[in-house]
Amino acid sequence: MEITSVASFLPYFDKIRLRTRKLVSIIPADRLEWAYASGKFTLGDQVRHIAAISRYLFAEVAAGRPNAYKGCGPELAADLPSLLLYFDEMHRQTKEVIAGIEGEALKKMCAGPGGHALPSWKWLRLMTEHEVHHRGQLYVYLGLLGIQTPAVLGMTAEQVQQDGTQH
Secondary structure, eight states: OOOOOHHHHHHHHHHHHHHHHHHHTTSOGGGTTOOSSTTSOOHHHHHHHHHHHIIIIIIHHHTTOOOOOOOOOTTSOOSHHHHHHHHHHHHHHHHHHHHTOOGGGGGSEEEOGGGOEEEHHHHHHHHHHHHHHHHHHHHHHHHHTTOOOOOTTSSOHHHHHHHHHTO
16 A cells, blocks of 8 residues: 555544554553563553654654654553553644655655665555554453453454354
8 A cells, every 4th residue: 555645644544543542442450561471561561652653753754854762661651541641642743743744755765763764655554554563462462361352343253254154
């Protein structure tokens, strides 16, 4: 998918973020800093990472500016209410930065970490792929905790299979 217009990309990005936000909203407050193993991202780290890296790496680099990502620790948002506010605010700011990338600027080469150069539109596509990757990790983490998660397509795999056997 080539992104040819910020105006058409932003509603798509909103939909990606909305699906992630639905998942974030069911994280139990007492499990926010839980990780499946020592030294791994916690649930909160995962969420803060999605929010912060979209804003400070992907949006900044796509806009032709340097990477400003500084991490995703609990100092950014230590409890569930502040995490949800942070997540939403970073999305708002990310969209604001992206909205300033117009026309030919989408095709301009920009350099991310390690000097990896891509056109701005590819950085934006990579941003959504990155979010979906971490959303998948959130599904796994919540599943390990036995927490019922929302179905991605509105149906569980079992429901899709059952539907397929009825036709």
